[in-house]
Amino acid sequence: MRTHWISEEIVTEMNGARALLATLLDSGVNVFFANPGTSEMQLVAALDAFEQMHGVLCLFEGVATGAADGYGRMTGRPAATLLHLGPGLGNGMANLHNARRAGTPLVNIVGDHATYHKHLDAPLESDIDSMAGTVSAWLRRSPSVAEIGRDTAAAVQAALSAPDAAGESRDESRTGTSGSVATLIVPADVSWSPGARPSAPAQPDTPAPVGAEVIDAVAAAFRSGEPTVLLLGGAALSEAGLRAASRIEQATGARVFAELWPTRQRQGAGVPAVPPLAYRAEDIRTQLHGTKNLVLAGTREPVSSFAYPGQASELTPPEARVLRFPGRVDADLVAALDRLADVLAPGVEPVLAPRAARNLPSGGLNVANWAQVIGALLPEDAIVCDESITSGLATLPAALVGAAAHDLLGLTGLSVGQGLPLATGAAIACPRRPVVCLEADGSAMYTLSALWTQAREHLDVTTVLLNNRSYAILRAELDRVGATTTGLASARLLDLTGPDLDFVALATGMGVPATRATTAGQLAEQFAAAVAEPGPHLIEAVLGADPGAAA
Amino acid sequence: MRTHWISEEIVTEMNGARALLATLLDSGVNVFFANPGTSEMQLVAALDAFEQMHGVLCLFEGVATGAADGYGRMTGRPAATLLHLGPGLGNGMANLHNARRAGTPLVNIVGDHATYHKHLDAPLESDIDSMAGTVSAWLRRSPSVAEIGRDTAAAVQAALSAPDAAGESRDESRTGTSGSVATLIVPADVSWSPGARPSAPAQPDTPAPVGAEVIDAVAAAFRSGEPTVLLLGGAALSEAGLRAASRIEQATGARVFAELWPTRQRQGAGVPAVPPLAYRAEDIRTQLHGTKNLVLAGTREPVSSFAYPGQASELTPPEARVLRFPGRVDADLVAALDRLADVLAPGVEPVLAPRAARNLPSGGLNVANWAQVIGALLPEDAIVCDESITSGLATLPAALVGAAAHDLLGLTGLSVGQGLPLATGAAIACPRRPVVCLEADGSAMYTLSALWTQAREHLDVTTVLLNNRSYAILRAELDRVGATTTGLASARLLDLTGPDLDFVALATGMGVPATRATTAGQLAEQFAAAVAEPGPHLIEAVLGADPGAAA
Structure with missing residues (x-):
């Protein structure tokens, strides 16, 4: 056309x-x-x-x-x-x-x-x-x-x-x-050079058809009575895909999980809640333990992100049968999930997450309470770009599931430095939606100048910069790979102090108004103000070392 | 060993x-x-x-x-x-x-x-x-x-x-x-995995010998009476290489040039001065016009950095004979130049650049005067990392030639974002020498976090951040490739205002003390103070738009 x-x-x-x-x-x-x-x-x-x-x-x-x-x-x-x-x-x-x-x-x-x-x-x-x-x-x-x-x-x-x-x-x-x-x-x-001519757009591919036999084969697995897991990724994490999956879950008793860091997942109040797979391989093994049928919809067999000495990297239970649904990458996955739900769960309604009570924590900010603040105050229909890494792994999924409905964009390839640019592009794509970027301190430093583009383009992005002053995930990984550390030389390579990064100064230097929060109350106040005002803002959330201090 | x-x-x-x-x-x-x-x-x-x-x-x-x-x-x-x-x-x-x-x-x-x-x-x-x-x-x-x-x-x-x-x-x-x-x-x-053993170091290669016939062949070109150019790069730009080249120049009348952005060039007072090849192809053509023998020592035939419509990319004059000296990459280039000088210029001394009078300019900072300030105040035996791009092309070479002797490290591969990291590594290598980094605003934003490492390691680096608030070199290139611009859309892609980058805030946010200079006097005062005090410093030199305002 x-x-x-x-x-x-x-x-x-x-x-x-x-x-x-x-x-x-x-x-x-x-x-x-x-x-x-x-x-x-x-x-x-x-x-x-x-x-x-x-x-x-x-x-x-x-x-x-x-x-x-x-x-x-x-x-x-x-x-x-x-x-x-x-x-x-x-x-x-x-x-x-x-x-x-x-x-x-x-x-x-x-x-x-x-x-x-x-x-x-x-x-x-x-x-x-x-x-x-x-x-x-x-x-x-x-x-x-x-x-x-x-x-x-x-x-x-x-x-x-x-x-x-x-x-x-x-x-x-x-x-x-x-x-x-x-x-x-x-x-x-x-x-x-002169003499070029524009070309008419190529016709988009039409989705490959999904045969009834494909639907029937997968339906049989769900009906087998064996422990079955439906693992969702890609387009299956759209609202329509999640509603179909929830119906299947209700009707069959299958358990449903989402990829940990999705391309784009709809979640929050009014959307079926699907727990993510864990980050650590040992935890995923626990989640999938005993599964006899593993149905993959828009995702691949789970593998450990990294190898660890003495641990297997494959996470599909050895006794499980793997079914790829609908089996072709160029099929319409959501339509296929809908048909499957109609076969397995006729007349069954999806279960939608309720809006959680808005409980605002108090006390010093830490890894356990910051996500509650965001969950409580997230604006309607926000786009949440998550590169919070260790600061979010334990608490963010629970905080977001009862928040206002939103789209969650994750760190799909595990290559850090994605959050701030991703938020920038999402805001260009959706100028009338609020964008919230949850960004770890170490990861922010790879692509920090995204803030300047946000200011240049007047984008409505609120960045919550989670400053734990370390490569915290690497401290955890150091233990997990069995590395023996005995001194300061290794510790210095995982520590982001000396000097401390001042993200308020860094954001201000690129034209983005910024504030600093050290208590949950300050974060709540600053976050509410930032999302209420158009244009980019950054809040440096300084996380204390002791989660036990949470009120 | x-x-x-x-x-x-x-x-x-x-x-x-x-x-x-x-x-x-x-x-x-x-x-x-x-x-x-x-x-x-x-x-x-x-x-x-x-x-x-x-x-x-x-x-x-x-x-x-x-x-x-x-x-x-x-x-x-x-x-x-x-x-x-x-x-x-x-x-x-x-x-x-x-x-x-x-x-x-x-x-x-x-x-x-x-x-x-x-x-x-x-x-x-x-x-x-x-x-x-x-x-x-x-x-x-x-x-x-x-x-x-x-x-x-x-x-x-x-x-x-x-x-x-x-x-x-x-x-x-x-x-x-x-x-x-x-x-x-x-x-x-x-x-x-256990069971590894360290390996003894491999023996370094010994330089390939340079035969007398190689020396004689090149010497004959210098003695031919034809216009001859000696183009220096790599190790030929060391003090010993430059002294040999200067002797050859004195004895034969050959003209000598250096690569524009060298790996490492010794220059300043007491060192033979060698002008660099220009940046623009048309200017290099003028420099090499009429050359009959082009002797390459540690460098390659000059080519245009980019292609331009209707212009040839090769810059060696068509009538010139090209001689590669000493013809093997693994030869000892400096020793070969010394032998060549002994053949061509026995008893001739090199001409050494005098220390220029210390004339400090005054008035508003601009592209014409900032380099004079640096040249006048450069500390002895500094390492100068140059990524000043357009801000330095016209004025920096002249300003440095009469400055205190120093090593100049250039943008060898034309890939911007090199200056701040290069200065960081040079300072780790030479902790007792002052390092001066001349950095353009646009280029600085690719690898700005080098400043944090400078602060972490307490490196004695003084960064002069030349802020002209644009991708100035691209504005020039836009004309040179014959592109017709008629509007604001293209201008916005070459302009770094809206918002202005505040490099004082950005440096401070990474733990590097910073100041801002808008006059030549301020730059002189701040630069002298920065090089006098150990540890990293940044001076944002805001360049005015009108070079005619120079005092």
Whole structure:
């Protein structure tokens, strides 16, 4: 469907950069997150010809890629990035990794030297293709202005396709992902040469049909009377998916779990509550103990995030049969879950989480009470980006389940530095919804300049910066890998004091108003004020060392 | 040469991590710059057993890799990095790219999942090898505790070898580089398993001999009477190399130039002054116009950093004969230059730059006067890390040539975000020398947390943050690539106002004392105070828009 907002006159004089932007717009991509350089200047200049395209400046590429991930998770449509050559791509890799794990639709545009310039091995020359290949389900280097239009349309189509449909096979057991990272490498002379034409958008794939035999086979497992677990991920964590799962749970007695750090999960009051799998492998083993049928809907078999000496990494109980539902990544997972619920639970209603009583804790802030404050005061229909790591693992899920209904975006690829960019992109995607970013101190320091973009774009993001002044998760992991520490040298590598990071100063320095809270009361007051006022805010929540001090 | 500081008792109970650290120490590597994760916890714990090893915590991997680059440039020995899996490597790629271009010896250690865990495709799994291969002259994945000692020794040897000797051929025309990026991938179970033994250090390569016929052939070009240019890079920019070049210049009338952004160049009062090649291709063409013999010593044929429409990228004059001296990357470049000077200029003394009169400018700070302040007040034997980009291109070389003698470290790979990390590593390498970092505002935001490491380690670094509130170089590049801009959309992507970055707040938030200067007098006062006081300082030099306002 062409929107025909481009006059033919303009079309005939397009260079490659303009054809690329025109094709993106025609394909429904109207935002890009950019940290450009010389080789991308034509794409920057082309912005002036297309006022419908919103170019968002990021001061670091990891902010651009993480923001594109947040945008794609919230809209189901890709944003584009604009990165400068191999080093720019390198800076964006960590959050492209998270986007790949999330199944986010994302068009990753990397500028390159002019085609005739590459053999000279100029200072910024590097092997972009090899690096990009490690995160991209689809990768193409556009060879000429004759191809740039159709290559752009193909990139958008690939971004909207499930990964294996786009050529990646590793995630084949994960169903219901909405998209892929598609990388388009654009040489500078392809951007600046005339004679390009935009391409009509590619037709989106239609979901693969799910046969009745697939539904029946899974239904039989639920009806077997054996202990059955339904593990949800991807689109199964949408409200519709959760309602279907709750009906199945009510009717069959199966237990239902969610991925720990989801791409996007609806939760809170009025939404079926599904507990997440634990972080620690030993706890997941307890959760799944005795399971005879493990039904995977939009997720993969659970594995330990890391290996630990003497422990198995596989977490599916050895005696369990694994059923992948609906068995194809390109099927409509939510529709399939609905059909399954209709078979297993006709007339059964889902159980919805009640709104929890608003109990505001008091006393010094600590790991046990901060999440209660957020749960009590979370605004309606917020988007919650969670990179609270250790500060949230024990208490956040319980605090959020009775909060106002919201979308939760998690750390899908475990690569830290995601929270602030993700919140930035989510806020661009949903300008009328409040965004709350729960961010750990160590993780914040990878992509902190996302705050500047939030200020530049006047985004309604409230960041709660959880400052425990350490890489707390690594202290725990040090013990778990059986490492013997005897001295200060190792301790210094996990400690973020000396000097203390002052996040109020850091946020203020990037134009984001900031306050500091050391008590639960202060956090409540500051959080309520921040979400009530438009624009970005940051609250540094300094967590005390002693959870026993909680009131 | 084993130093035998490890008792045999400890040796017999070593795990892979301890054997790795012991081998590094025995091989002369006693610093690593770390941003570790779970898979590197054994290496962190092993620090406690080796107090000679200095583990430096960085809050972002690009700081670690840039610091290792600075350390290697100043010592000629590699520092190690410690990075967490593929995403950690990704974050470190941009400054590894710069280190590769600098020919810096660097042992890049990347932790990975346990060998038996990789096939599970856990959340942080990615293709580390393909990514690392794009920046590494040497790359090995250590397969077992039986191999970790010798693999570590091999990594150090590779880091101390010229790139093509280590397997990379692209830089074959660049002589006199001191080292390479050697990447060692260490699976977690290799780190934690017992039974490893440290390995004796590998013998360093001896320089390849330079035959008399090589000296004679180049000498003939200098004696030809034709216009001859000697272009210096790498080790040729050491004081000894520059003295030899100056003698040749005096005796033969050849013109001498230096690479614009050198790995390490000695300059200032008492050192032969060599003008750098310009940044813009058209200016380099003017510099080299009419050259009949182009002698490359430690550098490669000049090429345009980027391609521009309608301009050739090659900058060697078409009529020039190119001579690579001494023709092998693994030769001793400085010794060869000395021999050449003895042949061409017996008894001729080099011309040394005089100390310039200390004229301190006054008036509002701008691109024309800030460098004069630094040149006038630079302390003796400073290390100057230059990432001033547009703010320094026109005025810094002239200001530094008459300053106190110093080492200049440049942006070798053109990948921004290098200055602050480079200064951090240089200060660790040379704790008794003052380090001055000249840093552009846009570039600073990629790796700003280097300031925290400077504070943590009490490093004597004075950062002059040149704030022109824009990506000024991109504004210039926009014109040069022939891009037509007509509106605000493109301008917004090159502008760093709205909000203004407050670098005083940002530095203070990371524990570095900071001040702001808007006049040349303030900069002089604050710079003199900062270099007089140990420890890190930052001065935000706000550059006015009108250079005509300079007094």
